[in-house]
Amino acid sequence: MQHYDGTDFPWSKEVVWNLKELFKLSKFRPLQLRAINMTLSGKDLFLVMPTGRGKSLCYQLPAVCSKGFTLVITPLVSLMEDQIMYLQLINVPAAMLNASISKNNAKAVMAGITDPKSPFKLLYVTPEKIAKSKLLMSCLEKAYKAKLLSRIAVDEVHCCSQWGHDFRPDYKLLGILKRQFPKVPLLGLTATATSSVLKDCEKILCVQQPITLSASFNRTNLYYEVQQNSNKCGVLTIIVCVCGLYTTGIVYVFSQKDAELVSSELQKRDILAYPYHANMDPDSKSRVHREWTANKIKVVVATVAFGMGIDKPDVRFVIHHTISKSIENYYQESGRAGRDDASADCIVFFGFSDIFRISTMVVMENVGQQKLLQMVDYCQNLDRCRRSLMAVHFDEVWDDEGCNQMCDTCCRVKDYSTVDITEHAKQVVQIMELAASMDEKLTPLKLVEAWMGKGPAKHRKTIKPTTLSRQQVEAVIVRMLLQGYLREDFSFTPYTTYFYMKLGRKAPLLKIQSHTLSMKMRITDGRSAVVSTCWSQGYITKSLNRCSPVCTPHLDRKKQKCRNFC
Numbered sequence: 280m281q282h283y284d285g286t287d288f289p290w291s292k293e294v295v296w297n298l299k300e301l302f303k304l305s306k307f308r309p310l311q312l313r314a315i316n317m318t319l320s321g322k323d324l325f326l327v328m329p330t331g332r333g334k335s336l337c338y339q340l341p342a343v344c345s346k347g348f349t350l351v352i353t354p355l356v357s358l359m360e361d362q363i364m365y366l367q368l369i370n371v372p373a374a375m376l377n378a379s380i381s382k383n384n385a386k387a388v389m390a391g392i393t394d395p396k397s398p399f400k401l402l403y404v405t406p407e408k409i410a411k412s413k414l415l416m417s418c419l420e421k422a423y424k425a426k427l428l429s430r431i432a433v434d435e436v437h438c439c440s441q442w443g444h445d446f447r448p449d450y451k452l453l454g455i456l457k458r459q460f461p462k463v464p465l466l467g468l469t470a471t472a473t474s475s476v477l478k479d480c481e482k483i484l485c486v487q488q489p490i491t492l493s494a495s496f497n498r499t500n501l502y503y504e505v506q507q508n509s510n511k512c513g514v515l516t517i518i519v520c521v522c523g524l525y526t527t528g529i530v531y532v533f534s535q536k537d538a539e540l541v542s543s544e545l546q547k548r549d550i551l552a553y554p555y556h557a558n559m560d561p562d563s564k565s566r567v568h569r570e571w572t573a574n575k576i577k578v579v580v581a582t583v584a585f586g587m588g589i590d591k592p593d594v595r596f597v598i599h600h601t602i603s604k605s606i607e608n609y610y611q612e613s614g615r616a617g618r619d620d621a622s623a624d625c626i627v628f629f630g631f632s633d634i635f636r637i638s639t640m641v642v643m644e645n646v647g648q649q650k651l652l653q654m655v656d657y658c659q660n661l662d663r664c665r666r667s668l669m670a671v672h673f674d675e676v677w678d679d680e681g682c683n684q685m686c687d688t689c690c691r692v693k694d695y696s697t698v699d700i701t702e703h704a705k706q707v708v709q710i711m712e713l714a715a716s717m718d719e720k721l722t723p724l725k726l727v728e729a730w731m732g733k734g735p736a737k738h739r740k741t742i743k744p745t746t747l748s749r750q751q752v753e754a755v756i757v758r759m760l761l762q763g764y765l766r767e768d769f770s771f772t773p774y775t776t777y778f779y780m781k782l783g784r785k786a787p788l789l790k791i792q793s794h795t796l797s798m799k800m801r802i803t804d805g806r807s808a809v810v811s812t813c814w815s816q817g818y819i820t821k822s823l824n825r826c827s828p829v830c831t832p833h834l835d836r837k838k839q840k841c842r843n844f845c
């Protein structure tokens with residue numbers, strides 16, 4: 280394999296020349312040269328490389344060094360437009376075919392496909408075009424026969440698999456390409472795919488035994504941190520502080536409403552923040568994107584609609600106001616930070632009720648629930664370094680040295696201790712059994728309240744209220760959910776989906792005397808690195824759960840309460 284890292288191939292001189300003179304890059308990043316040499320040798324390849332590490336170069340550069348053109352399948356029109364704009368800038372001819380281009384333009388592109396002079400080196404198409412346009416397939420057929428179709432690149436290849444985090448039905452039909460054009464090397468690219476997802480993609484794309492190249496998922500310059508979402512004021516305080524520390528960043532939120540609300544709260548605190556979500560008109564969306572890229576806007580407060588194709592190198596923070604729906608999503612979204620290799624912060628706020636908000640949203644997805652719980656485990660698991668949890672998820676062999684104190688768990692090991700929660704878990708089971716005996720279903724909130732001695736007396740008559748704090752109560756319930764002592768139960772009405780708790784398959788184990796259950800909990804109120812920095816710079820004075828100086832202008836003087844959040 281290492282042989283492919285060399286520069287003694289017939290094409291090597293041209294490759295190196297183009298890297299420097301055309302793409303204006305001084306050297307390759309890890310795995311780029313290997314991938315380029317392999318695809319130029321005609322091998323079928325899956326390239327798994329973290330977001331922002333330069334996957335595009337691995338097909339753009341070979342395209343320039345090959346006869347004919349490279350067909351690039353990309354899911355989003357905006358992604359195509361960005362790439363074409365960049366390629367035009369460096370004088371590499373490229374074209375695209377999608378529903379947004381004019382008929383005349385499409386006609387010219389179709390003619391270009393079979394033109395022996397190849398007026399473009401890269402042709403970008405959506406998977407829908409491959410699935411639906413017979414004309415395109417017939418042109419590609421002719422190009423194949425004339426040896427003009429040099430390579431097929433399938434970007435975001437994980438979209439083929441239903442087990443991936445972003446399945447797109449039209450990707451399922453892309454197997455036709457390898458069946459019709461078996462001699463053309465295929466290059467599948469993704470930032471996030473487990474080995475089982477790649478196996479699935481292999482079948483769907485009809486490639487036989489492709490070579491998989493995986494760059495380490497570990498973005499060493501990113502600092503990962505999870506903050507408890509205890510109240511809205513605390514969350515906003517930290518967001519405001521982080522915005523004060525850095526020049527540019529993204530805040531991801533759950534809904535369009537949150538995007539509007541959080542951005543307007545940041546604006547009230549003199550932070551140049553704008554919302555971005557799918558319901559905005561295209562002009563407003565591209566204006567926000569453009570102005571943020573040009574540093575005229577400091578923060579974009581966005582839903583996941585602000586996604587693929589964002590290539591701003593100097594993003595210094597990505598904050599998740601609400602957890603992502605999967606680790607893959609989180610990795611990709613947070614990975615938009617620090618593309619310039621300078622350090623950047625990735626902070627996610629984890630709130631108990633958010634689990635159930637998102638749960639009802641992903642309930643229809645094939646493995647939506649399972650993926651959400653993996654994300655919850657990432658947030659709640661204090662046993663292992665955040666990076667090692669991601670490594671396990673992406674099937675990467677992990678060495679604990681790899682984190683280098685760049686996550687909150689590694690920085691704060693002294694703040695955690697293992698606590699036996701067996702008796703607590705038994706109390707939860709008693710409450711659940713009592714509710715079941717009355718034929719009642721408990722929502723997570725009702726379960727918390729009953730255990731804390733609040734809510735209807737009938738739910739808690741057999742036990743004393745717990746002595747645990749609310750945060751600990753929630754943590755125990757989440758732990759029980761993650762470990763199968765509790766499980767989710769959904770109920771659908773024509774208007775909404777309700778989420779209830781049920782006893783899980785492992786609940787009977789708690790009846791066995793010798794069975795124990797433990798978890799790591801925070802024992803001190805030590806400050807995280809991000810909070811410490813805010814602290815040392817005078818942004819935060821007391822507890823994060825109180826109003827800080829940043830909130831002071833918004834205090835209602837009479838009630839001494841924050842008008843918006845407390």
Ligand SMILES: Nc1ncnc2c1ncn2[C@H]1C[C@H](O)[C@@H](COP(=O)(O)OP(=O)(O)OP(=O)(O)O)O1
Nearest residue numbers: 304306307308329330331332333334335336470590
């Ligand atoms: N060898 C290199 N040296 C320096 N910069 C590079 C190199 N290769 C690529 N880049 C730059 C170009 C882009 O600005 C940036 C990201 O490249 P890009 O190909 O868009 O990433 P990607 O495709 O892996 O990310 P995503 O998964 O988000 O699509 O890195």
